[in-house]
Ligand SMILES: [Fe+2]
């Protein structure tokens with residue numbers, strides 16, 4: 001299911017960053033599939049854990065790019081990464097404790113990912129292209 005549609009509206013033009021973002025979108029869409037066709041084998045929890053692992057790796061890669069290229073807004077972008085990871089961990093804990101539904105989780109992740117890509121990451125990509 002295309003819970004998030006990957007396309008030009010999310011593609012920023014940096015091959016590595018776009019590849020990572022597309023992988024994150026794919027995992028969220030797989031999570032949406034697991035809601036529609038539940039296997040009863042904790043697939044959603046595994047996908048959420050995979051999403052968090054891939055997101056941490058991606059944020060670390062972006063953080064490194066910002067340092068390497070002396071991106072002037074690195075501190076605030078890195079702070080946003082830290083806040084997003086914490087929010088995702090909190091949501092994961094709520095989900096594990098059955099305090100939130102998968103649908104609310106999917107809504108949260110869609111807003112969380114697309115907003116960050118279209119604001120902070122867009123600004124970073126614009127900066128990298130000009131260098
Ligand atoms: Fe970012």
Ligand SMILES: [Fe+2]
Nearest residue numbers: 058062117121
């Ligand atoms: Fe990103």
